[in-house]
Amino acid sequence: MLKVNNISFRYQSDRWLFHQIDLIINPKEVVGLYGQSGIGKTTFANIISGYLKPDKGSITVDGKVYSQNGRNPVQLIGQHPEKAINPRWKMRQVLEESGEYSDEFLEKLGISKEWMHRYPSQLSGGELQRFCLARAIAPKTKYLVADEMTTMLDAITQAQIWQTVLSLVEKQELGVLVISHELPLLKKICNRILNFEELAGNK
Amino acid sequence: MTELISKYLPLKRSEKYNRRKRALATSIIGALILLALVISGFFIGTDGLVVNFEAANNAPSLQHPFGTDWLGRDMFVRTVKGLTLSFWVGLLAAFISALIALLLSLLLVLNKTLDSLVTGLIDLFLALPHIVTLILISFMLGGGLKGVVIALALTHWPRLARLLRAEIMQIKNTEYITVSRNMGKSWYWIARHHILPHLIPQLIIGFILTFPHAILHEASITFLGFGLSSDKPAIGVILSEAMGYLSSGMWWLALFPGLMLLLMVAVFDSLGRNLRKVFDPFKGQKG
Numbered sequence A: 001m002l003k004v005n006n007i008s009f010r011y012q013s014d015r016w017l018f019h020q021i022d023l024i025i026n027p028k029e030v031v032g033l034y035g036q037s038g039i040g041k042t043t044f045a046n047i048i049s050g051y052l053k054p055d056k057g058s059i060t061v062d063g064k065v066y067s068q069n070g071r072n073p074v075q076l077i078g079q080h081p082e083k084a085i086n087p088r089w090k091m092r093q094v095l096e097e098s099g100e101y102s103d104e105f106l107e108k109l110g111i112s113k114e115w116m117h118r119y120p121s122q123l124s125g126g127e128l129q130r131f132c133l134a135r136a137i138a139p140k141t142k143y144l145v146a147d148e149m150t151t152m153l154d155a156i157t158q159a160q161i162w163q164t165v166l167s168l169v170e171k172q173e174l175g176v177l178v179i180s181h182e183l184p185l186l187k188k189i190c191n192r193i194l195n196f197e198e199l200a201g202n203k
Numbered sequence B: 001m002t003e004l005i006s007k008y009l010p011l012k013r014s015e016k017y018n019r020r021k022r023a024l025a026t027s028i029i030g031a032l033i034l035l036a037l038v039i040s041g042f043f044i045g046t047d048g049l050v051v052n053f054e055a056a057n058n059a060p061s062l063q064h065p066f067g068t069d070w071l072g073r074d075m076f077v078r079t080v081k082g083l084t085l086s087f088w089v090g091l092l093a094a095f096i097s098a099l100i101a102l103l104l105s106l107l108l109v110l111n112k113t114l115d116s117l118v119t120g121l122i123d124l125f126l127a128l129p130h131i132v133t134l135i136l137i138s139f140m141l142g143g144g145l146k147g148v149v150i151a152l153a154l155t156h157w158p159r160l161a162r163l164l165r166a167e168i169m170q171i172k173n174t175e176y177i178t179v180s181r182n183m184g185k186s187w188y189w190i191a192r193h194h195i196l197p198h199l200i201p202q203l204i205i206g207f208i209l210t211f212p213h214a215i216l217h218e219a220s221i222t223f224l225g226f227g228l229s230s231d232k233p234a235i236g237v238i239l240s241e242a243m244g245y246l247s248s249g250m251w252w253l254a255l256f257p258g259l260m261l262l263l264m265v266a267v268f269d270s271l272g273r274n275l276r277k278v279f280d281p282f283k284g285q286k287g
């Protein structure tokens, strides 16, 4: 169980971006989170995945706080795949950093074998995003946070990727937090949908 | 029409890039010629260094292009031998310096407390006049070849270390390193796999630029009598001995060795600068 305990965060000292958010995500659950841009969704995603520290509150997975040692069971897939990949590495090396992947798994994510020898600058954003997704999924991963993961992709690819993710939810008992401003997408794939404004507003 | 084309920006930029590449090729050729000279210094026999009073105090001629000294030794042979020694001393010192700079700058991600010590050391070394720290360390170590090399190595790393730290600072907070942390990679792993490869171009260029500095400083402290001992055929030794004979009109004793030393320094300095301009054009504009 991923538990968000009462977290608060602010960039400027005089204004809370959000205040005292509580949230629980269970294994095999797909939770949608939507809200207009600039409201703090990406910041929230970064905190849940351990990229940023909350000013108050904590994140626990099965009762434990991630201690920066070892792999975080919560993995984030962000909005900008080109920033999340070392530009000097070939794609094979990018995947190897995370672990070993079967050809079957990569095929399911739509990753072509010939991309392995390319540099990130030689792939499109959508193609890079599949690598980020593959990299985030490892045996130890229990929760995925997908922040506008497929916003830049065409409808067919988008459907394909979400289908893969949903099958992983079943197989690996993943819990997923899907952050998007596209309500129709969330309605299609989520078990429950939250409005970030309400989440941040109910004190 | 041609005017239009010449106004086309990318074309202009590529012209500039080509000019840089040509400059780089020139300095590479210069460095290779010097390298050949330095290596030949190993193989030149010591015939020219035999004391021969009949040929003493000769002005430059075809037989002795750099003249001879008061003992009749050929100044060309002495100069080449001196350059060879300076070259190896400089190379060794610059290499150790670069290594120190690399290891200390990596502390930025590996150990916070030691890193603040490093910043203090960098500021200290850069605030003190170079030649003073150099003489102090060399003197404390008792001079000689070992003392000079260690003193040079210990005084030439701060500038490069500062450069590398700035570079690490930039890359340290990139998203892909955060991702790597979140995948459970240690800072050692990240330093080795993400940061080190990123630093290598700067490191090589920094090494090449440190090299002429080290050579010049070795010659100056040797000249001042705090460096290599007078039985070593170093350029600094040659120059300081020559000072005693300048008043008797033997200008060639100091002129040619001095010029060759400056030439070697200039060639490697321009090699480093041109490399930087080609591989790191943005920073090259400032230097």
Ligand SMILES: Nc1ncnc2c1ncn2[C@@H]1O[C@H](COP(=O)(O)OP(=O)(O)O)[C@@H](O)[C@H]1O
Pocket: A011, A017, A035, A036, A037, A038, A039, A040, A041, A042, A043, A044
């Ligand atoms: N590093 C930062 N420093 C200061 N303010 C920031 C920073 N990142 C984002 N913000 C501000 O925080 C607010 C929330 O941003 P963000 O979390 O990206 O929202 P969303 O993902 O919902 O569009 C925005 O007003 C943004 O300008």
Ligand SMILES: [Mg+2]
Pocket: A038, A041, A042, A043, A079, A147, A148
């Ligand atoms: Mg966002």
